[in-house]
Amino acid sequence: MARTDRRxxxxxxxxxxxxxxxxxxxxxxxxxxLTVRDESHAISWLALPPLAASAFLPWRWVVGVxxxxxxxxxxxxxxxxxxxxxxxxxxxxxFLVVSVAxxxxxxxxxxxxxxxxxxxxxTQLASVVQQAILRPIGERLGPFDVAARYVSARSGAEIGxxxxxxxxxxxxxxxxxxxxxxxxxxxVRLSSTVLGSYxxxxxxxxxxxxMVNDLDHAVARNAGDEDFVTAILLQERGGTLEILNCGHxxxxxVRDGVATYLEPESMAPPLxxxxxxxxxxxxxxxxxxxxxxxxxxxxxxxDGEFFPIxxxxxxxxxxGNTGDGLASLESALRRWVGGPLTDDIALLLLDYRPESG
Numbered sequence: 429m430a431r432t433d434r435r436x437x438x439x440x441x442x443x444x445x446x447x448x449x450x451x452x453x454x455x456x457x458x459x460x461x462l463t464v465r466d467e468s469h470a471i472s473w474l475a476l477p478p479l480a481a482s483a484f485l486p487w488r489w490v491v492g493v494x495x496x497x498x499x500x501x502x503x504x505x506x507x508x509x510x511x512x513x514x515x516x517x518x519x520x521x522x523f524l525v526v527s528v529a530x531x532x533x534x535x536x537x538x539x540x541x542x543x544x545x546x547x548x549x550x551t552q553l554a555s556v557v558q559q560a561i562l563r564p565i566g567e568r569l570g571p572f573d574v575a576a577r578y579v580s581a582r583s584g585a586e587i588g589x590x591x592x593x594x595x596x597x598x599x600x601x602x603x604x605x606x607x608x609x610x611x612x613x614x615x616v617r618l619s620s621t622v623l624g625s626y627x628x629x630x631x632x633x634x635x636x637x638x639m640v641n642d643l644d645h646a647v648a649r650n651a652g653d654e655d656f657v658t659a660i661l662l663q664e665r666g667g668t669l670e671i672l673n674c675g676h677x678x679x680x681x682v683r684d685g686v687a688t689y690l691e692p693e694s695m696a697p698p699l700x701x702x703x704x705x706x707x708x709x710x711x712x713x714x715x716x717x718x719x720x721x722x723x724x725x726x727x728x729x730x731d732g733e734f735f736p737i738x739x740x741x742x743x744x745x746x747x748g749n750t751g752d753g754l755a756s757l758e759s760a761l762r763r764w765v766g767g768p769l770t771d772d773i774a775l776l777l778l779d780y781r782p783e784s785g
Contacts, residue, residue, distance in 0.1 A: 475529030494530030575750035589615030606659035647700035724773035
C-alpha cells in the first residue's frame with residue numbers, strides 16, 4: 429500500500445508526481461523563453477511555479493521547486509548572454525523577485541500545513557465524540573437483522589445532531605431515530621441528553637407515550653428557546669410494530685417490492701415542543717424491511733429535485749443483507765447528488781426475520 433503523507437492525505441507517489449509536474453513547468457517556461465531569446469527583465473515569471481506549489485505541496489517540496497526556479501533563472505540568463513556573468517549580474521532584481529516568491533511560497537505552505545493538521549485533529553476528535561454518543565448496534569436484535577449507518581456531509585470537524593439507538597427490553601425491541609435542530613457542540617450536547625434519557629426510560633416505561641413525555645421534558649430542560657428534536661420511537665412486540673412520530677420524516681415499509689410510508693393521520697410536534705403523539709400500529713410479515721432515516725436524506729436534492737427514496741427503495745434496500753443495502757443507498761445518493769451533501773444523515777434498516785430469533 430502506498431504511504432500516505434499524514435498532513436496532506438496525499439500518497440507519496442502522488443506527491444512525487446506533483447513535484448515532477450511543477451519542475452516540468454519550470455523547464456517548459458525556460459524553454460519557451462529561450463526560444464524567443466528575450467533579454468528583458470522577464471525571468472520573474474519563474475516565481476509562479478513555487479507559488480502554485482504552495483497550494484498543495486509540503487513546504488520542503490515547495491522550497492525544492494523554488495530552488496529549481498532560481499537555478500532555471502540563472503541558466504536562462506547565462507545562455508541568453510552567451511554564457512557570460514555580466515548580463516546575469518545585471519538582472520539581480522529578477523533574482524530577488526524569484527527569491528522573495530520562494531520565501532513567501534514556503535511560508536504559505538507552512539501555514540497551510542498547520543491548518544490542515546489542526547483540522548485533522550479536530551476531525552478526529554469529532555469522530556471520537558460521535559462514536560462515543562452513537563454506540564454500535566449489533567447485527568441481530570430480537571427478531572430483526574439490523575444495520576445502522578452515519579453519513580457525514582463534510583470532511584471538516586462540524587458535528588451533526590443526528591441520533592439513533594436500538595435496545596432489546598422486556599417490553600420488546602425499542603428503537604429511536606432523531607435529529608437535533610442545529611449543528612456543533614450544542615447539537616451534540618442535546619443529542620447526548622436525548623440518548624441518555626432514552627437508554628434509561630426504554631427499560632423503565634412500559635408505555636411509549638410515557639417515554640415521549642419523559643424525552644420531551646428532558647429536551648425542554650436542556651434546549652435553547654428555538655431548539656427541538658424530531659424523533660421516531662418504534663416498539664416491536666409479537667410481530668406488531670408500534671410507531672410514534674414526533675415531527676420526523678416517516679419511516680418506510682418495504683414489502684414484496686413495494687415501499688410505503690408509515691405516516692400517522694396527524695403529525696405531532698418535535699420533542700421539546702410538547703408533542704401529543706398518535707400511535708400507528710403495523711402488523712409485520714417475515715421479510716418486511718423497516719427503513720428509518722433523518723432529514724438529510726429526505727431533503728437531499730439535485731437541481732431542485734428530491735432524491736427518489738420511495739421509487740428506488742426496493743432496488744437499493746429491499747434485498748440482500750441490511751448492511752449492504754445501506755451501503756448501496758449511500759453510494760446511489762452520492763452519485764445522484766453529484767456533489768457534497770448538505771446535511772448529515774443517520775440511517776437504520778431493520779429486516780424482520782422472526783424465524784431466526
